[in-house]
Amino acid sequence: MTFPVIETSRLILRKPTQEDAEDMLVYLADEEVVKHMGLAPFNGVEDALSEIQWYDSIRREGSGIRWGIILKESGRMIGSCGFHNMDTAHFRAEVGYELSRDCWGKGIASEALGAVLRFGFEYYRLERIQALIEPENAPSQKLIAAKGFIREGLLRHYEYTNGKFDDLYMYSLLKNDMNFLD
Template sequence: MITELHTTRLHLRQMKAADSTDLFQVWSDPAVARFMNISPFSDEKQALDMIQLLANLAEEKQAIRFSIIEKESGRIMGSCGYNYLDDEQARAEIGYDLAKIYWGRGYATEAVSALLRHGFSSLQLNRIEAKVDPRNVNSTKLLEKLEFTREGTLRSYERAGSVAEPGSRDTFNDLYMYSKLASD
């Protein structure tokens, strides 16, 4: 499985432990974590543990997550990747996050476009999915700009809150299901 992708402004590289400090900064921001169904990280070890979990999934060819690096500055801006890979059904689910200072500059669109190109051409996927909290207007706009189809609402699909916050996981959030097909 490929571990690097390049765009005009971005270098997407498989996450590694050395990225934990920068990714902790992204994942500890409440504005970023809000729609990731995680509580903002409070310790860098959480980022390191997440990177290790994702590395294990990549080793098993079940997922791959990339650090998004701005070519010009060399800074890690966030992450993106295939949260779930299903070779048998030729489909994947994507996810992405960016540090707030990079929002609104087209970086997420550029990163997701690279995932789409790679997924449909190199991985020979038929379907790429994304699940999005309906309140995440920026993400729904991004997917619609990239001509994903909103297939519907997954009702009460995901627990709200965090295990660290007693009582917060008693409710469930809806998610929109988006997809893009190789034939689209």
């Protein structure tokens, strides 16, 4: 299957390519953008190219898909959104996203996330989409809650990233909870 392109009123969600590496570096080198992602800020274009290769690998393996978020107005890649840890036998996946800081607070993450969630439920026939979010990441929790996700609990010391153990809230959205489409 060719890479699916999703279009919204302001965005084109498409396959990230090597040509997007410079744009990606801009936001993934920003400490504020990556501080809740379990990543160190990117130092160069090689880091961005490696991230794009990871996106390609999860799609090839069938364990996920990651769309580049492109502003129609400028053609600039300003973030990404997609699924990873996809388990087709159990009809579930984790959703993740990040957005350039200059685009925060404009409803762009909500627009992209809504389109990706719809695609996951309709195309991949997912029953459950989950999100793992650090307790300190209030804006992400607010975004997920606005889409209808329910916080199920706290996973203590769930990940080890950047030299520390991270607690993560587990959120889920079931296909029946699709009020976010309204």
